[in-house]
Amino acid sequence: MLFSKRQAVFALTLWGLLLPFIGQAQALAGRVVDAANATPLIGASILWLGTSQATSTDANGHFTLAPAPNGETAVLVSYIGYKSDTVQVQGRAHLVVQLKPVTSLQEVTITGRQDRYSALTPTNSQVITAQDLTKSACCNLAESFETNASVEVSTSDAVSGAKQIQMLGLDGAYTLMTTDNVPALRGLATPYRLNYLSGTYIDAIDIIKGTGSVLNGYESISGQVNVRLKDPEKSDRLYVNLYGNSLAKWDANVNTSFTLTPKLSTVLMLHTDQLSNRVDGNNDGFLDLPLGKHYNVFNKWKYNTGKQWVAEIGIQALRETRLSGQVGYRPGMPQREGSLYGIESETDRFSAFSKTSYTFKNRPYQSIGLILSGARHDFDSHYGPRTYDGYQNSGLANLIFQSAFGNTAHTYKTGLSYQYEDFQEDLAGQRLSRKERVPGAFFEYIYQNSKNLTLVGGVRADHHNLYGWVYTPRFNMKYDFNPNSILRLAAGKGFRVANPIAENVASLISNRAFYFQNNLQPEKAWNLGGSFTQYFEVGERKGAFITDYYYTTFQNQIVPDMYSSPYQVAFTNLNGESFSKSFQAELQYEISSMLDVKAAYKYFDVRTTYNGQLLQRPFIPNHRAFLNLGFATPFDKWRADLTTQWFGNRLVPVMEHAMDQHNAPIKTRTVHPYAVFNGQITRAFKRWEVYVGGENLLDYKQKNPIIAADRPFSQDFDASMVWAPVIGRVIYAGMRFTIK
Amino acid sequence: MKTLKIWMLSLILTGLASVSFAQGGKKVEEVKFKTSAVCGMCKATLEKGLAYEKGVNKATLDVNSKVLTVAFNSDKTSVEKLKKAVNDLGYDADASPATLRAYDRLDACCKKENGSH
Numbered sequence: 080m081l082f083s084k085r086q087a088v089f090a091l092t093l094w095g096l097l098l099p100f101i102g103q104a105q106a107l108a109g110r111v112v113d114a115a116n117a118t119p120l121i122g123a124s125i126l127w128l129g130t131s132q133a134t135s136t137d138a139n140g141h142f143t144l145a146p147a148p149n150g151e152t153a154v155l156v157s158y159i160g161y162k163s164d165t166v167q168v169q170g171r172a173h174l175v176v177q178l179k180p181v182t183s184l185q186e187v188t189i190t191g192r193q194d195r196y197s198a199l200t201p202t203n204s205q206v207i208t209a210q211d212l213t214k215s216a217c218c219n220l221a222e223s224f225e226t227n228a229s230v231e232v233s234t235s236d237a238v239s240g241a242k243q244i245q246m247l248g249l250d251g252a253y254t255l256m257t258t259d260n261v262p263a264l265r266g267l268a269t270p271y272r273l274n275y276l277s278g279t280y281i282d283a284i285d286i287i288k289g290t291g292s293v294l295n296g297y298e299s300i301s302g303q304v305n306v307r308l309k310d311p312e313k314s315d316r317l318y319v320n321l322y323g324n325s326l327a328k329w330d331a332n333v334n335t336s337f338t339l340t341p342k343l344s345t346v347l348m349l350h351t352d353q354l355s356n357r358v359d360g361n362n363d364g365f366l367d368l369p370l371g372k373h374y375n376v377f378n379k380w381k382y383n384t385g386k387q388w389v390a391e392i393g394i395q396a397l398r399e400t401r402l403s404g405q406v407g408y409r410p411g412m413p414q415r416e417g418s419l420y421g422i423e424s425e426t427d428r429f430s431a432f433s434k435t436s437y438t439f440k441n442r443p444y445q446s447i448g449l450i451l452s453g454a455r456h457d458f459d460s461h462y463g464p465r466t467y468d469g470y471q472n473s474g475l476a477n478l479i480f481q482s483a484f485g486n487t488a489h490t491y492k493t494g495l496s497y498q499y500e501d502f503q504e505d506l507a508g509q510r511l512s513r514k515e516r517v518p519g520a521f522f523e524y525i526y527q528n529s530k531n532l533t534l535v536g537g538v539r540a541d542h543h544n545l546y547g548w549v550y551t552p553r554f555n556m557k558y559d560f561n562p563n564s565i566l567r568l569a570a571g572k573g574f575r576v577a578n579p580i581a582e583n584v585a586s587l588i589s590n591r592a593f594y595f596q597n598n599l600q601p602e603k604a605w606n607l608g609g610s611f612t613q614y615f616e617v618g619e620r621k622g623a624f625i626t627d628y629y630y631t632t633f634q635n636q637i638v639p640d641m642y643s644s645p646y647q648v649a650f651t652n653l654n655g656e657s658f659s660k661s662f663q664a665e666l667q668y669e670i671s672s673m674l675d676v677k678a679a680y681k682y683f684d685v686r687t688t689y690n691g692q693l694l695q696r697p698f699i700p701n702h703r704a705f706l707n708l709g710f711a712t713p714f715d716k717w718r719a720d721l722t723t724q725w726f727g728n729r730l731v732p733v734m735e736h737a738m739d740q741h742n743a744p745i746k747t748r749t750v751h752p753y754a755v756f757n758g759q760i761t762r763a764f765k766r767w768e769v770y771v772g773g774e775n776l777l778d779y780k781q782k783n784p785i786i787a788a789d790r791p792f793s794q795d796f797d798a799s800m801v802w803a804p805v806i807g808r809v810i811y812a813g814m815r816f817t818i819k
Numbered sequence: 820m821k822t823l824k825i826w827m828l829s830l831i832l833t834g835l836a837s838v839s840f841a842q843g844g845k846k847v848e849e850v851k852f853k854t855s856a857v858c859g860m861c862k863a864t865l866e867k868g869l870a871y872e873k874g875v876n877k878a879t880l881d882v883n884s885k886v887l888t889v890a891f892n893s894d895k896t897s898v899e900k901l902k903k904a905v906n907d908l909g910y911d912a913d914a915s916p917a918t919l920r921a922y923d924r925l926d927a928c929c930k931k932e933n934g935s936h
Contacts, residue, residue: 313924
């Protein structure tokens with residue numbers, strides 16, 4: 080016997096171990112295609128996992144890969160705009176790999192334009208496209224939501240012209256606002272923030288309902304609105320938009336972009352809006368909307384090497400002045416009995432951000448990104464006799480590392496953040512100031528099986544210098560029963576430090592005393608919910624049915640109690656329950672090739688404990704309906720849109736009767752339903768577009784929106800009890816000019 | 820063989836030449852361009868883009884043959900102008916190459932190096 084039995088077993092075992100490697104030591108050939116329509120992907124990269132041995136597909140999507148150098152058994156297949164995939168070769172000599180388009184929100188990496196179908200994101204997301212933005216009146220963010228059912232825009236009072244968004248029936252302060260996925264316009268900028276971004280700066284808006292990612296901090300509670308600004312690489316050389324309306328308010332916008340080198344491009348965006356015509360349509364002696372001048376500049380740069388590095392920088396500066404109050408008010412008039420009541424404000428804001436990302440060579444799934452942003456917000460104002468001045472300096476650094484565990488079914492994002500805030504507010508001689516320093520760390524794990532399940536689990540821990548450790552867990556799940564039926568679930572926690580005055584500027588336009596409870600605590604809430612989406616086809620026309628339900632419950636909330644007494648607004652910690660239940664059902668359907676319809680019904684039950692009583696949040700109707708008809712002739716030469724919003728019964732506090740007795744139970748009354756109609760018609764030419772439209776076409780107005788409008792210096796004066804439009808019908812016209 | 824070549828060439832030339840015919844008193848002509856279009860999205864871009872050109876009655880792209888057929892009013896536009904319009908949308912028209920900037924801005928899927936799909 081040449082070999083002992085033991086040796087033979089050893090040799091066989093060795094052979095058994097080597098077999099897979101020998102089996103592997105052959106060239107691998109195959110094809111890479113789009114999973115949806117089987118079209119070949121050209122230039123997709125195929126790499127033996129863990130090595131630098133790679134190849135790419137030819138014009139027909141075919142590839143041949145040299146044998147694995149160290150007997151690797153898996154390849155990584157990747158293509159820009161698609162999800163990378165790890166494939167076990169399992170001894171095969173020929174592979175057909177199907178790739179799916181990118182699904183997750185890309186927080187840092189910007190790799191060309193990607194298709195974003197809401198059928199793919201793990202969160203309940205919608206996109207308002209640039210095309211949708213042209214359907215509503217020009218030119219600020221508030222108007223951008225007009226043709227969308229999920230976000231409400233409401234006027235906060237009858238004088239200042241401030242508008243707020245609402246999601247899930249909750250105030251806009253609970254919605255995280257980001258521009259290019261960088262938190263923006265937070266804190267003291269809240270009151271007029273929707274004015275600070277012109278519609279012409281925007282490429283698209285992503286609306287995420289419910290809990291989102293932990294990457295952007297702990298603040299979002301009801302959801303996130305992400306504004307995607309124009310991309311310097313893709314912007315038109317020149318874009319001009321002029322707008323004027325029947326109140327003599329006008330807007331001018333100019334965007335221009337340059338490609339300086341093949342790698343470096345920039346877009347410069349200018350906006351101004353002005354109103355100097357005094358309008359008092361309801362004859363209450365007060366201006367219906369403020370006079371104002373607003374200048375706004377945004378400059379964005381992008382450096383794209385086309386390889387590993389991408390960098391973006393954005394700089395914005397704006398100045399806005401407003402004057403409102405009684406029609407005869409002029410700047411500088413004394414604010415006391417016998418004079419005219421006036422509001423003046425001046426805001427200066429400067430902000431900048433940068434995003435840099437590096438994608439590892441031969442590891443397209445692995446990248447590292449750094450986001451830096453800073454802002455200085457400065458305002459001086461007086462609301463009648465009450466002065467309100469302040470500033471906010473903010474700085475944020477966010478470092479994100481993204482990679483995969485083993486294969487790309489298991490990916491993760493992790494990183495560190497540091498947030499700095501310096502606030503100072505002076506309200507009629509009373510000073511509030513605070514400095515926040517918040518270092519934090521986060522980790523998010525994403526599991527995607529190749530078929531139908533996505534799980535996202537994230538957690539962040541932040542150390543707040545004033546409030547200690549803050550833990551924020553968040554969870555999202557998406558399950559596709561089939562490609563047309565999708566279930567999403569979300570649960571998560573949010574935390575924020577309220578800025579009671581800035582978030583309740585409307586109350587400044589009254590003679591209520593501001594009362595702050597000692598020891599106001601941060602707001603904390605849990606948000607749980609989910610949505611179900613069904614895509615369908617009827618008569619070869621596509622449609623979608625989306626329904627969702629979210630429940631938000633506050634562990635603490637800063638409650639602005641304007642209802643216990645007509646003479647004060649008391650800011651207190653929540654003492655009792657506060658919650659919001661929100662249900663929405665929406666149907667989108669293409670009735671014919673020229674007519675699209677969107678219809679939605681919403682139900683809100685929002686309650687808060689005021690002074691020991693659990694009450695419906697005033698001014699929020701239980702039932703709402705939304706209908707949008709979009710008409711377009713072939714090639715969009717003519718477009719027309721009609722949007723109706725119907726608001727059901729709602730409770731409003733009765734202040735007039737409470738004036739006699741202090742601390743009486745809060746009285747409310749029900750105001751009747753009403754509907755608002757907006758419409759627009761656009762005619763497009765090769766470079767020109769001309770549009771005409773109307774807002775509040777039925778001219779529905781709240782009668783006497785200001786309490787004691789004839790006695791603005793008396794204790795009873797209050798302009799914050801507003802639930803319906805103050806401004807009647809507005810007709811507008813404008814034009815757009817584009818050089819691509 | 821030579822005759823065949825000549826025959827083929829004349830056939831192609833005939834195919835590409837404008838064919839005049841009267842329609843409702845207007846002078847409507849038809850021209851065909853071989854383009855660099857590769858996909859359904861290119862079809863939408865080209866047909867929409869040409870619909871906005873002065874004098875164009877109808878434009879149809881056959882994705883398989885990449886041939887764009889344009890019916891136009893020769894009083895209002897010319898074959899050269901139409902070629903330029905196609906180039907400015909980012910596509911080659913016969914021998915006339917796409918405008919570089921427009922081509923760069925096409926979506927990845929519409930670029931000609933990706934081949935037909």
